[in-house]
Amino acid sequence: MPRRPMRTSNRKNTMNHPNQPTREGLRLLLVTILGIALLTPSAWADRRGVRSSNRNVNVNRNSNVNVNKNVNVNVHHDVDVNVHHSGGYYHNDDHGHFWGGLAAGLVIGAIISTPPPNPQTVVVQNTTYIVSDGVYYQTSGSGYVVVNPPIGVVVTAYPPGAVQTIVNGQVFFLANGIYYRPAMQNGVTVYTTVRL
Amino acid sequence: MKNQYPILAALCGIFAVGSVLAADPAPSAIDPEADGLLRAACTNLSAAKAFSFKAEVWEDAVVFGHKVATTKTVEAQVRRPDRARIEIRSPKHSRGLWYDGQSLTLLDRLHNLYAAAAVPETIDKVLDTANDKFGINLPLEDLLVNDPYASASEAIKGGVYFGKVTILGAPCRHIAFSTDQVDWQLWIQDGPNPLPRKLVITYKNEATAPQFTAIFSAWKLKSGIAEKTFVFTPPKGAAKIEILPAAENE
Numbered sequence: 001m002p003r004r005p006m007r008t009s010n011r012k013n014t015m016n017h018p019n020q021p022t023r024e025g026l027r028l029l030l031v032t033i034l035g036i037a038l039l040t041p042s043a044w045a046d047r048r049g050v051r052s053s054n055r056n057v058n059v060n061r062n063s064n065v066n067v068n069k070n071v072n073v074n075v076h077h078d079v080d081v082n083v084h085h086s087g088g089y090y091h092n093d094d095h096g097h098f099w100g101g102l103a104a105g106l107v108i109g110a111i112i113s114t115p116p117p118n119p120q121t122v123v124v125q126n127t128t129y130i131v132s133d134g135v136y137y138q139t140s141g142s143g144y145v146v147v148n149p150p151i152g153v154v155v156t157a158y159p160p161g162a163v164q165t166i167v168n169g170q171v172f173f174l175a176n177g178i179y180y181r182p183a184m185q186n187g188v189t190v191y192t193t194v195r196l
Numbered sequence: 197m198k199n200q201y202p203i204l205a206a207l208c209g210i211f212a213v214g215s216v217l218a219a220d221p222a223p224s225a226i227d228p229e230a231d232g233l234l235r236a237a238c239t240n241l242s243a244a245k246a247f248s249f250k251a252e253v254w255e256d257a258v259v260f261g262h263k264v265a266t267t268k269t270v271e272a273q274v275r276r277p278d279r280a281r282i283e284i285r286s287p288k289h290s291r292g293l294w295y296d297g298q299s300l301t302l303l304d305r306l307h308n309l310y311a312a313a314a315v316p317e318t319i320d321k322v323l324d325t326a327n328d329k330f331g332i333n334l335p336l337e338d339l340l341v342n343d344p345y346a347s348a349s350e351a352i353k354g355g356v357y358f359g360k361v362t363i364l365g366a367p368c369r370h371i372a373f374s375t376d377q378v379d380w381q382l383w384i385q386d387g388p389n390p391l392p393r394k395l396v397i398t399y400k401n402e403a404t405a406p407q408f409t410a411i412f413s414a415w416k417l418k419s420g421i422a423e424k425t426f427v428f429t430p431p432k433g434a435a436k437i438e439i440l441p442a443a444e445n446e
Contacts, residue, residue: 185440
């Protein structure tokens with residue numbers, strides 16, 4: 001049987017716009033998304049071929065956010081979608097245009113009114129953050145404020161305007177007093193925040 | 197005995213066939229024709245000492261509740277059994293990968309940063325090491341392995357041949373296989389030079405059953421590829437960075 005064309009398929013849908021939730025609804029949504037994000041393999045992971053899909057059937061990598069105390073939250077949704085910042089993960093990168101303004105470099109202090117994609121809530125040194133694609137946010141009355149990441153975490157991009165510097169022969173990116181040390185992980189460049 | 201109800205018998209026959217079709221039982225066997233086509237394409241590929249191809253890749257991702265398709269291109273050059281050179285480009289990333297028989301080098305072209313790791317002596321082992329130790333999934337690994345038929349057929353539970361289909365103007369033969377983990381389909385160029393023209397992998401056990409699609413072009417089977425192709429030379433101003441163990445995210 002032929003598929004219904006998009007117009008007829010949509011006719012009876014009552015679309016609840018996902019971006020207009022109440023504050024409470026928003027929190028619930030975050031918690032829900034967090035739960036889902038931790039329970040299911042990321043849809044953004046760089047895809048395995050048939051071979052690895054079958055080989056790694058039971059390789060149950062730990063999806064716990066706080067593994068190794070690394071607070072590897074952003075733990076790669078690797079593919080090529082890097083939603084925010086061109087610097088990020090492997091993300092199917094190419095989603096950038098889907099969230100328009102959200103995607104292009106968010107500066108510290110920027111406020112967004114809708115939840116960032118795949119947000120995860122983490123607590124680092126008694127401070128609660130919401131992390132999405134390696135960008136750290138805190139909630140505020142009007143939405144989500146982009147904040148400096150804590151020291152010692154891995155992020156997928158450095159803030160726009162960061163300056164490349166060489167310290168003891170090692171390359172860093174410096175922004176807002178925080179050094180971002182680049183390294184390759186899961187096939188893409190990631191940045192560990194350090195204070196020198 | 198003469199059949200007194202030929203029409204009824206015919207109808208019964210039709211219903212019987214119809215009910216079988218309607219039930220569409222899970223393929224429990226591998227259709228020899230599907231297997232033969234897969235084997236022919238793989239043999240054609242594995243017989244080549246070296247080869248190159250281009251691929252346009254589409255991958256599903258679910259973002260903000262939208263299932264969206266993301267794209268990248270892959271250009272691969274392979275010399276069996278231990279050399280590979282891959283370029284991966286997407287709207288926001290540009291990455292190069294060199295395997296020279298001893299080390300695997302990754303170059304982030306956008307940031308001009310690169311990292312290298314010592315890896316084993318064959319492409320097959322590199323694929324495993326890259327995945328297990330560094331979390332790197334090399335694109336289109338199913339075509340890079342030294343024995344693609346053995347690799348592909350290992351976990352197959354069922355296979356079907358679906359006839360002739362044209363992919364971007366090229367007459368192809370459509371085959372489909374299932375394993376416990378994925379369903380995958382291959383469209384193989386018809387004629388004397390059977391090569392993959394399209395690959396679809398459905399990750400059926402994942403929520404929303406995302407798909408991976410690759411459309412192949414510019415296939416070249418060769419007797420060799422020059423060594424310098426596989427040797428990484430850092431671009432001007434490139435900085436070397438550390439490579440970290442795989443992050444645990446799956």
